[in-house]
Amino acid sequence: MRTRPAARAGQYAALLAYLIFLAFPFLWLLSTAFKPPRELGSLHPTWIPRHPTLANFRQAFEEQPLLHAALNSLLAALGAAVVAVLVATPMAYVMARHRTRLARAASGWVVVSQAFPFVLIIIPLFLVLKRLRLIDSLAGLTLVYVVWSLPFALWMLVGYVRAVPAELEEAAAVDGAGRVRTLVSVTAPLLAPGIAATALFAFVTAWNEFFFALVLLKSPGNQTLPVVLTHFIGAEGVADLGPLAAAAFLATLPSLVVFALLQRRITQGLIAGAVKS
């Protein structure tokens, strides 16, 4: 389709405005992270630090147990991603291939669970986990993350399963392969990239999660990165800006890397789930 030059110029102006709106807070975070205290205190802040320094990063690690918190986050997010995908893949397969009442109920739950206000879940969950002695433990948090990431995992995986033609499975069955063999040697390899994308997405959501971690983890040694980050903001909301920015930037890196690698797959998965449900 041909577009007139004036319209095209307007489109580029709009695109530029969007780029600035999307990028400027992040660039400001970066700039603040590398600024020495004197420049941070100045009443006329500059976009680009005149004397960039890594001191904020060192100070951030000294002020809060960042490494330990990152390890906690990593354990909870990895555990959640692996377990979620292990239990979600078979269920997603059933939801995609069979129209049983159970599969329909599961699809309904996927939609409805998006609408839960977590406060209604968290209080009973708190009591249940307390009874199971899983309160203030990473294992308990990981369990919660598994269930919490299941709706999205199912959503994505159902889309990926539907993208695998059922005819391939039928062909294998005609060839005399049993049900299990068909699943393992025909379906699973075709699903593998989708499963990996789902796992990484579950990892990122768990890595970023805050509310459950805030409520369920009390002792500082157990807390995850997002919770520890809020400790940089003092009780009165006064923060040491440099270390705060440095720590916040570091906490974002893993998810940014995952998203950069997987951008296309994740959006495709979400779209596949959305369009076909």
Add this chain to the structure above:
Amino acid sequence: MTTPVRSPVTSPVEARRPPRRTGGRDHAVWFLVLPALIPILVLSVGPLLYGILLSFTDAQSGRTSPTRWIGALNFQDLLHDTLFWESFRIGLVWAVGVTVPQFLLALGLALLLDQDLRLRWLARALAIVPWAMPEVVVGIMWRLVYNPDAGILNETLRDLGLGDGRDWLSGLATALPAVIVVGVWAGMPQTTVALLAGLQNTPRELHEAAAVDGAGAWRRFRTVTWPALRPVALSITALNLIWNFNSFALVYVLTSGGPGGKTRLPMLFAYEEAFRYGQFGYAAAMGCVMVAVISIVLAVFLAGRLKGGEDA
């Protein structure tokens, strides 16, 4: 793998048939479903029902006397709790105030990204950034932007000669608009991706036919793009309204509900009630009221979506 017998059902014409109707009595299905079903029932459906039960009790944290059934007393109290209704009102203002601009901006961006523009890849990459960031980091980042002295917002205003700026997040009048801007920014990517997916499902030929017929951009949007986009737009708007109404981390980090409760969303209110004051039963009742409101939003939008389907 070669297929020795080419069954007629695998012909391309019939490739799109509905899924098989086995299952039901098929025991293998249960083995595939149980690993996910058990945690869902124990840690999601169970607690949800338990939460509804709790809202009819006087459950408190760390109390020694047993919890008693008190009927609808919590809900009666809630009815007269002006602070809760104020927070409810703030929650609605926030949900609509974030969702509407977010939708319009995301629609604009999606329409741009659907065009053949040069910097499209950069915009796509950038649109992912807010999505990948932990909400806590988004909150921290915008605190740096809004910082009264060292923040870039006030500095830009000073440079433009628009006054000396202010402390946006602590001002009674500015706090809610300031957090709404952050909410719009943080949720734009998901909305954009969803709308872009919807756009890419609209048939190109229709666009071209409309253009040949001499339809202007606005008419093409109204007659071709929007009808195709409507179902996606309605679903994402319903979800955004609900997600925003339920949001917590962003505002917790930005203002903790302050100043003077001006940004105290219902989730923040219920969180304080439950985990600061230990009023589990009362907070559960708040959760129930929120679920009721959310169900109404869902019902309205589902009805709208079904109606749209009949028109098409």
